[in-house]
Amino acid sequence: ALIDxxxxxxxPGGEHKEDWQTGARAAxxxxxxxxxxMPNNTPACTTADRLEEKTSLIEAxxxxxxxxxxxxxxxxASETTIGEITRAHGKYIGIKVFLGQSTGDLLMDKPEVxxxxxxxxxxxxxxxxxHCEDEAVMQQKKQSLAPEExxxxxxxxxxxxxxxAIVALQNAIAMGKKYGTKLxxxxxxxxxxxELIRQAKxxxxxxxxxxxxxxxxxxxxxxxxxxxxxxMNPPLRTREDQTALWAGINDGTIDTIGTDHAPHxxxxxxxxxxxxxxxxxxxxxxxxxxxxxVRDGKLTLDQLTRVTRINAEKFFGLKRNDDVVLVxxxxxxxxxxxxxQTKSKWSPFEGWELVGWPVYTILRGQIFxxx
Ligand code: DOR
Ligand code: ZN
Numbered sequence: 544a545l546i547d548x549x550x551x552x553x554x555p556g557g558e559h560k561e562d563w564q565t566g567a568r569a570a571x572x573x574x575x576x577x578x579x580x581m582p583n584n585t586p587a588c589t590t591a592d593r594l595e596e597k598t599s600l601i602e603a604x605x606x607x608x609x610x611x612x613x614x615x616x617x618x619x620a621s622e623t624t625i626g627e628i629t630r631a632h633g634k635y636i637g638i639k640v641f642l643g644q645s646t647g648d649l650l651m652d653k654p655e656v657x658x659x660x661x662x663x664x665x666x667x668x669x670x671x672x673x674h675c676e677d678e679a680v681m682q683q684k685k686q687s688l689a690p691e692e693x694x695x696x697x698x699x700x701x702x703x704x705x706x707x708a709i710v711a712l713q714n715a716i717a718m719g720k721k722y723g724t725k726l727x728x729x730x731x732x733x734x735x736x737x738e739l740i741r742q743a744k745x746x747x748x749x750x751x752x753x754x755x756x757x758x759x760x761x762x763x764x765x766x767x768x769x770x771x772x773x774x775m776n777p778p779l780r781t782r783e784d785q786t787a788l789w790a791g792i793n794d795g796t797i798d799t800i801g802t803d804h805a806p807h808x809x810x811x812x813x814x815x816x817x818x819x820x821x822x823x824x825x826x827x828x829x830x831x832x833x834x835x836x837v838r839d840g841k842l843t844l845d846q847l848t849r850v851t852r853i854n855a856e857k858f859f860g861l862k863r864n865d866d867v868v869l870v871x872x873x874x875x876x877x878x879x880x881x882x883x884q885t886k887s888k889w890s891p892f893e894g895w896e897l898v899g900w901p902v903y904t905i906l907r908g909q910i911f912x913x914x
Contacts, residue, residue: 544574544575544576544577544852544864544866544867544868544904544905544906545573545574545575545576545577545829545830545851545852545868546575546576546577546578546579546851546852546855546856546861547570547573547575547577547578547579547801547802547804547826547829548578548579548727548753548799548801548855548859549579549581549729549730549753549755549801549802549803549804550566550570550578550579550580550581550801550802550803550804550826551580551581551583551646551803551804551805551806551822552566552578552580552601552804553566553584553806554584554597554600554601554604555584555585555586555596555597555600556584556585556586557584557585559808559886560806560807560808560811560886560887561804561806561885561886561887562604562886563600563601563604563605563608563612564604564605564607564608564610565884565885565886566578566804566826566885567604567605567608567610567612568608568610568884569804569824569826569827569883569884569885570612570826571610571612571884571904571906571911571913572827572883572884572901572904572913572914573802573826573827573828573829573830573901574829574830574868574870574901574904574913575826575829576612576613576864576866576868576904576906577612577613577614577615577861577864577866578612578613578614578615578826579614579615579616579617579636579637579801579859580601580614580615580616580617581617581639582616582617582618582619582639582649583619583639583641583645583646583647583648583649584597584647585647587619587621587647587648587649588616588617588618588619589618589619589620589621589624589627589649590624590627590630590631591627591630591631591634594616594618594631594634594635595634597616598616601614610906610911611906611907611909612906613864613866613906613907615635615636615859616634616635616636617635617636617637617638617639617672618631618634618635618637618638618639619638619639619649620638620639620640620649620651620660620671621649621651622651622653622656625656625659625660625663628660628663628664628667628669629663629667632667632669635669636670636859637669637670637671637672637727637859638660638664638669638670638671638672639672639673639674640657640660640671640672640673640674641674642657642673642674642675642676642677642678642711642714642715643674643675643676643677643678643681643703643707643711643776644678644681645674645676645776645821646776646805646820646821646822650678652678652679654714657714657718658718658721658722661718661719661721661722661724662722662724664722664724664725665722665723665724665725668725669725670725670726670727670858670859671715671718671724671725671726671727672726672727672728672729673711673712673715673726673727673728673729674711674729674730674776675708675711675712675715675728675729675736675777676703676707676708676711676776676777677706677707677708677710677711677714678707680704680706680707680710680711681702681703681704681707684701684702684703684704684706684707685702688701688702693817694815694816694817695816696766696770696771696773696774696816696819697763697766697767699766699774699778699779699816700763700778700779700780703776703777703778705732705733705735705780705784707777708731708732708733708735708736708777709733709735709736709739712728712735712736712739712740713739715728716739716743716748716750719743719748719749719750720746720748723749724749725749725750726748726749726750726751727750727751727753727858727859728740728750728751728752728753729753729801729803730753730754730755730758730777730801730803731752731753731754731758731788731791731797732754732758732777732778732779732780732784732788733777733780733784733787734783734784734786734787734788736752737752737787737788737790737791737796737797738787740752740791740796740797741791741794741796744796751798751799751854751858752791752796752797752798752799753797753798753799753800753801754788754791754792754797754799754800754801755800755801755802755803755825756800756802756825756828756829756832756833757775757779757803757823757825757891758777758779758780758784758785758788759785759788759789759792759800760785760832760892761773761779761891762779762780762781762782762784762785763778763779763780763781765779765891766779769891770816771812771813771814771815771816771819772812772823772889772891773823773891774812774816774819774821774822775803775805775821775822775823776821776822789841789842792842792846792850793842793846795849797850798849798850798854798855798858799850799851799854799855799858800829800833800850800851802825802826802829803822803823803825804824804825804826804885805821805822805823805824805825806822806824806885806886806887807819807820807822807887808886808887809887809888809889812889823890823891824883824885824887824889824890825890825891826885827883827884827885827890828878828890828892828895828897829851830851830868830870830899830900830901831876831878831897831898831899831900832892832895832897833847833851833899834847834870834872834897834898834899835897835898835899837899838872838898838899864907866904866905866906866907867903867904867905868901868903868904868905869901869902869903869904869905870899870900870901870902871898871899871900871902872898872899873898874898874900875896875897875898876896876897876898876900877894877895877896877897878890878892878893878894878895878897879893880893900913900914901913901914902914
């Protein structure tokens with residue numbers, strides 16, 4: 544079964560989008576038995592106490608759902624809670640840093656604070672997971688666009704320009720070099736990020752790179768048909784970037800696929816650009832997307848097991864489990880958002896014909912019939 548190192552299950556504060564009952568069902572339906580949940584909740588999960596409170600809420604919801612999903616939580620880094628990195632050590636899987644503003648109020652736009660986070664983490668041997676989009680670059684790009692341009696979702700990749708991703712990643716790599724921090728780079732979207740990590744690994748840095756299903760399977764032409772349903776941070780990029788991401792999967796530069804399962808309701812996504820939130824659900828479609836890609840020769844089954852499980856297990860130091868997902872490689876089925884378990888009930892891959900849908904997921908010896 545899969546490990547998804549990047550989900551937003553929205554507890555506490557965003558339960559109308561997802562909770563751990565619907566999230567766990569969605570995970571199992573997707574063949575995922577371990578998730579790492581992000582801290583951009585309301586309130587943000589930035590302290591040992593909040594980690595504890597969040598854990599109690601999750602435990603209650605998983606018990607209610609009768610689904611003993613495996614999970615780990617990220618601690619959100621913020622300027623006023625740096626001490627919590629040490630206080631909560633052992634209770635989190637990694638420390639999440641947003642170098643640019645996204646959903647929620649976690650933002651770390653001061654380089655000296657980011658440096659303190661990286662130094663503290665290095666001393667503890669903790670992993671820093673970085674959302675690489677530089678806030679200053681994004682503000683600059685925003686100011687260069689006219690009001691009508693700022694109202695057009697097709698400009699999402701101009702505002703959150705690739706340069707923001709590149710500059711932020713360069714800064715993160717510099718921190719890794721300076722302090723020896725173990726870095727997990729979230730959702731790579733550009734060819735330049737793949738190349739920077741390829742070089743960083745050659746230089747011997749302890750660094751892992753994640754990308755997402757949507758950055759591999761979609762590009763910015765999707766705005767024409769999907770509108771704000773194709774809006775997420777970092778944005779979709781070009782065909783050339785997609786090609787580079789696939790090359791990164793094939794040569795091992797990219798270590799993991801995180802779905803960045805970021806559910807928002809259809810009502811929220813129907814708002815005009817500027818008001819619609821960024822993010823797409825993805826935990827139930829990851830496996831059929833990639834198994835269809837295996838069928839089509841885009842990656843091998845061995846590579847798929849590495850990027851969806853083995854590499855995350857190694858990098859984050861998880862104990863091996865014997866969870867399994869059984870899939871059907873013969874039946875072609877269309878993605879149907881309304882049939883998904885996620886509370887958000889939609890998918891950016893609506894109508895795609897895919898093979899490799901999970902049939903049974905086995906979690907801690909418990910058999911879940913998925914379809
Ligand atoms: O698209 C995104 N959605 N990117 C993020 O950084 C956050 C996420 C969310 O929580 O909605
Ligand atoms: Zn995310």
